[in-house]
Structure formats: structure tokens, C-alpha cells
Amino acid sequence: xxxxxxxxxxxxxxxxxxxxxxxxxxxxxxxxxxxxxxxxxxxxxxxxxxxxxxxxxxxxxxxxxxxxxxxxxxxxxxxxxxxxxxxxxxxxxxxxxxxxxxxxxxxxxxxxxxxxxxxxxxxxxxxxxxxxxxxxxxxxxxxxxxxxxxxxxxxxxxxxxxxxxxxxxxxxxxxxxxxxxxxxxxxxxxxxxxxxxxxxxxxxxxxxx
Amino acid sequence: xxxxxxxxxxxxxxxxxxxxxxxxxxxxxxxxxxxxxxxxxxxxxxxxxxxxxxxxxxxxxxxxxxxxxxxxxxxxxxxxxxxxxxxxxxxxxxxxxxxxxxxxxxxxxxxxxxxxxxxxxxxxxxxxxxxxxxxxxxxxxxxxx
Numbered sequence: 001x002x003x004x005x006x007x008x009x010x011x012x013x014x015x016x017x018x019x020x021x022x023x024x025x026x027x028x029x030x031x032x033x034x035x036x037x038x039x040x041x042x043x044x045x046x047x048x049x050x051x052x053x054x055x056x057x058x059x060x061x062x063x064x065x066x067x068x069x070x071x072x073x074x075x076x077x078x079x080x081x082x083x084x085x086x087x088x089x090x091x092x093x094x095x096x097x098x099x100x101x102x103x104x105x106x107x108x109x110x111x112x113x114x115x116x117x118x119x120x121x122x123x124x125x126x127x128x129x130x131x132x133x134x135x136x137x138x139x140x141x142x143x144x145x146x147x148x149x150x151x152x153x154x155x156x157x158x159x160x161x162x163x164x165x166x167x168x169x170x171x172x173x174x175x176x177x178x179x180x181x182x183x184x185x186x187x188x189x190x191x192x193x194x195x196x197x198x199x200x201x202x203x204x205x206x207x208x209x
Numbered sequence: 210x211x212x213x214x215x216x217x218x219x220x221x222x223x224x225x226x227x228x229x230x231x232x233x234x235x236x237x238x239x240x241x242x243x244x245x246x247x248x249x250x251x252x253x254x255x256x257x258x259x260x261x262x263x264x265x266x267x268x269x270x271x272x273x274x275x276x277x278x279x280x281x282x283x284x285x286x287x288x289x290x291x292x293x294x295x296x297x298x299x300x301x302x303x304x305x306x307x308x309x310x311x312x313x314x315x316x317x318x319x320x321x322x323x324x325x326x327x328x329x330x331x332x333x334x335x336x337x338x339x340x341x342x343x344x345x346x347x348x349x350x351x352x353x354x
Contacts, residue, residue, distance in 0.1 A: 002211035007219035061260040091271035095244020
């Protein structure tokens with residue numbers, strides 16, 4: 001649910017990073033925070049446990065500049081990935097305008113990726129939202145492990161598992177090294193702004209009729 | 210569907226909030242929606258990170274709503290946090306909006322509660338217009354999109 005303030009010429013959007021536990025959602029936000037100028041970013045807020053697992057969410061507010069006279073303010077959230085935190089994930093999804101699904105490229109996480117994407121679709125369906133109708137981008141994280149002892153899944157297999165029917169933009173990435181992080185953010189940012197603009201056009205037509 | 214706040218709505222909200230501040234000695238007040246988006250803020254000590262405060266307030270209210278559900282309540286409509294110098298009073302306005310009142314020990318909690326009851330009706334009318342009708346002014350749209 002984009003929030004358009006005509007008094008301040010500002011659009012606020014909410015983007016949620018979703019994915020299984022330890023896939024790198026928080027690392028994405030930390031990398032974005034470390035590379036953005038102080039003028040364009042707020043503080044990063046994390047509610048986590050001592051074991052580096054996100055308990056509730058991480059939050060980062062960014063100003064993405066102006067589009068057609070409107071300041072675009074984007075709020076990035078992560079969800080806890082662990083299966084038993086489903087209620088928290090539903091709370092964080094409330095009012096979202098777009099989702100980045102962060103998949104873990106590790107071979108042993110293959111089933112968890114699929115379960116997490118299915119969980120996202122289920123939680124959206126409970127809010128009467130079809131996963132195919134929202135701005136969605138998939139990121140295949142931990143590609144830097146390619147060529148190491150860790151067994152990782154090839155991109156075509158990940159695409160087949162997660163994106164064969166959705167057919168959304170997808171990006172190989174290493175959130176730890178910053179590869180693909182801003183490509184992912186730019187892609188979801190564009191989709192969300194386009195979606196919010198389209199909604200405004202619909203409202204305008206309703207108002208005229 | 211997106212929510213549009215017109216200049217007219219915004220001015221009406223600000224008048225309400227300014228009146229509330231002057232009658233209670235609260236130092237700052239925020240209106241946020243339940244997904245954590247900041248709608249309006251007034252006051253003289255807003256150098257704090259109000260965007261993070263908005264996100265955390267929405268999350269806090271969401272968590273408390275779950276506690277209410279477990280206890281068989283539909284909702285808890287207010288929360289109060291007391292500190293050494295700073296106090297925060299959260300109150301739900303209708304379905305969608307949370308009002309966050311920040312005040313120090315110079316303000317009276319009783320007076321704040323009394324004035325919140327008065328202001329909620331007026332704010333509810335303006336906010337229901339924003340959230341239920343989801344009306345966007347034609348002039349703004351045709352100029353910008």
C-alpha cells in the first residue's frame with residue numbers, strides 16, 4: 001500500500017526482503033546501508049537475537065530521489081526466516097508494496113527455498129493477494145561460494161525451482177561482497193514505483209467517472 | 210490500493226495535532242498507519258529518528274494485537290511506556306492509524322488521556338475519509354502523472 005502525500009509531494013513505499021533463515025536478507029540491508037550516503041539513508045534498526053538471527057525484522061529507510069516531482073521514500077524490511085516465526089512474517093508483510101525473495105544458493109538449502117517461497121504465496125493469499133500480482137524480484141544469494149568446497153546449486157536449477165512459473169526478474173548475488181545487491185534493489189524499486197503510479201492512474205479514472 | 214493524503218486533509222490533521230499539543234504540553238505527536246508509514250508529525254523535539262519509531266510502533270502494535278488475540282480480546286487500543294524523562298502514549302484511531310504522543314514529566318498523563326479522547330473523534334472523521342474513500346485529487350494527478 002503506497003502512501004502518497006500530496007502536501008509534501010512524497011511517495012512512501014514498503015519493500016520486504018523474504019526468504020529462508022540465514023539466506024542473507026539482513027546482509028543485503030547491511031550492505032545497502034554501508035554504501036548509501038548519509039543524506040539518503042536513515043538508521044538501520046535490527047531486532048535480533050544474540051545468535052544473529054532476526055527475531056522480528058530489520059528496517060532501513062532510503063530516499064531514492066525524485067520521480068515526476070515526487071520524493072520517493074522506500075522502507076526496506078526483512079522478515080525472520082525461521083519456519084516458526086510465521087506470525088511475525090505476516091505482520092511485516094502488512095501493507096507491503098513489493099517483495100525481494102532472497103534464495104540461498106547452498107545445495108542443502110534447496111528445499112527450504114521452495115518452502116519459503118510457498119510460505120510467501122500462502123501468507124499473501126491469506127491477505128487476498130496473488131503472488132503473481134505484486135512487484136517481485138528473486139535474488140540468488142551466496143554466488144561467491146562457487147568454486148569453493150561448499151556445494152551450491154546452478155542458477156538454471158534455482159530458476160527451475162523458484163521462477164519457472166513466476167517469471168520475475170532474477171539476479172545472482174553475493175550480499176556479503178555486494179555483488180548484485182543494488183541491481184536487485186534497483187529492479188524492485190522500478191517495479192514498485194511503476195505499480196504505485198498505475199494505482200494512481202486507476203484512482204484518477206475512478207475519480208473522473 | 211494506494212492511499213493519497215491531500216493538502217486539505219493534511220492541513221486539517223495538523224490543526225488537530227497543534228491544538229492537542231497546546232492543550233496538553235505534550236512535546237511531539239506522530240500519526241502512523243499500521244504498516245509503519247508515517248502520515249503526519251508535529252512538535253518541537255522531532256530530531257529523533259521518527260521513521261524508525263514509526264516502523265517499531267507498528268510492529269509493537271502488531272505484536273500486542275497478537276497477545277490480545279491469544280487472550281480472547283479483539284484488540285488493545287492503547288499502550289503506555291514510562292521512562293525516567295520521556296513517556297510515550299500509543300492510541301489506536303479506527304482500524305488503520307496509531308497516534309503516538311511523546312511527553313516529558315512536565316505534562317500530565319491524565320490530561321493527555323482526556324484530550325486524546327476528545328481529539329480521536331475529529332481525527333477519525335478525517336482519517337476515515339483518507340482510508341475508506343481512498344480519494345486522490347484529480348488536479349494533482351493530471352499534473353504529475
